[in-house]
Amino acid sequence: MVRKIETSRVAVVTGGTRGIGASISALLHKFGYKVAATYMGNDKAAEAFREKTGIDAVYKFNVADYDACAEYIARIEKDLGPVDILVNNAGITRDAFLHKMTPQQWQEVIHTNLDSVFNLSRLVVEGMRQREFGRIISISSINGLSGQVGQTNYAAAKAGIVGFSKSLALEVASKGVTVNVIAPGYIDTDMVRAVDATILEKIVAKIPVKKLGSADSIARLVAFLADDDNVFITGATFNINGGQYMA
Numbered sequence: 001m002v003r004k005i006e007t008s009r010v011a012v013v014t015g016g017t018r019g020i021g022a023s024i025s026a027l028l029h030k031f032g033y034k035v036a037a038t039y040m041g042n043d044k045a046a047e048a049f050r051e052k053t054g055i056d057a058v059y060k061f062n063v064a065d066y067d068a069c070a071e072y073i074a075r076i077e078k079d080l081g082p083v084d085i086l087v088n089n090a091g092i093t094r095d096a097f098l099h100k101m102t103p104q105q106w107q108e109v110i111h112t113n114l115d116s117v118f119n120l121s122r123l124v125v126e127g128m129r130q131r132e133f134g135r136i137i138s139i140s141s142i143n144g145l146s147g148q149v150g151q152t153n154y155a156a157a158k159a160g161i162v163g164f165s166k167s168l169a170l171e172v173a174s175k176g177v178t179v180n181v182i183a184p185g186y187i188d189t190d191m192v193r194a195v196d197a198t199i200l201e202k203i204v205a206k207i208p209v210k211k212l213g214s215a216d217s218i219a220r221l222v223a224f225l226a227d228d229d230n231v232f233i234t235g236a237t238f239n240i241n242g243g244q245y246m247a
């Protein structure tokens with residue numbers, strides 16, 4: 001059980017206004033963190049999120065664009081203070097068998113799902129090192145570990161996050177900064193609802209718990225890892241997948 005803490009720490013959650021990210025933002029906000037939730041273009045969802053959660057620090061920029069990330073991290077730090085917790089959550093799918101995949105489908109997924117993790121982590125890590133505190137938590141996927149038809153692009157990006165995080169964890173371990181990865185299975189969000197219903201039925205039938213996961217289950221682990229007391233868990237990858245893949 002995650003305890004409710006009093007904290008003035010600042011957390012940035014990318015893709016924090018919808019799906020898994022919205023649950024993460026809401027839970028961290030409930031626990032007293034100053035939360036900045038970012039998104040790409042869905043203004044309607046962002047507005048609904050703001051009204052529902054009372055989180056006003058909502059920022060719209062493309063996580064695949066380094067200069068935009070730099071501009072908005074500076075703005076967030078001016079508005080809320082230095083970033084203590086970074087949750088790299090924003091992501092997309094562009095599924096296709098490799099023999100049909102376009103270079104654009106490949107590049108969009110690598111830029112959004114992997115380059116973004118470099119962009120944001122690079123921009124906050126120096127401050128974290130200097131202040132000797134930081135938490136970088138990135139959302140990978142079961143499919144980055146197990147592989148999935150139609151997802152050579154997505155699985156490459158999600159597996160890349162694991163190698164990136166292990167390496168960064170080593171670099172910052174002595175500086176009070178932990179770096180961890182969560183690899184969710186199929187969670188009930190817009191991303192999964194976009195999968196063809198017949199295919200999704202086949203996927204759910206193979207999940208031992210026989211249902212999709214909830215975004216809240218991912219948020220609870222993020223809150224646990226973000227906690228000040230979590231000093232010894234680093235370089236780890238956590239599976240939350242209803243038993244679908246036991247790595």
Ligand code: CAA
Pocket residue numbers: 093095096097100140141142143148149150151154184185186187191192195196199202203
């Ligand atoms: N699991 C099991 N079987 C699958 C499958 C999957 N995930 N994806 C495709 N198949 C099967 C299809 O059922 C089909 O089988 P039959 O030939 O027996 O009918 C076969 O593969 C070919 O599929 P399509 O006819 O759909 O081929 P297509 O070229 O039209 O489309 C595709 C290919 C775009 C990959 C499409 O099949 C698809 O969208 N599949 C889903 C892939 C998937 O699981 N994506 C996960 C999205 S959610 C996510 O990514 C979040 C996360 O991290 C978990």
Ligand code: NAP
Pocket residue numbers: 014015016017018019020021038039040041042043045061062063064089090091092112139140141142183184185186187188189190191192
């Ligand atoms: P989602 O419902 O589709 O939400 C995605 C969020 O990311 C949205 O807020 C979106 O902004 C934002 N985003 C997308 N591209 C962006 C960009 N270029 N710049 C900034 N923000 C961007 O997805 P989800 O299901 O919650 O998934 C969240 C993360 O978990 C992703 O990394 C995904 O790969 C991963 N994951 C999901 C599942 C699952 O089953 N759902 C499983 C494993 C891993 P807009 O609202 O403006 O579009």
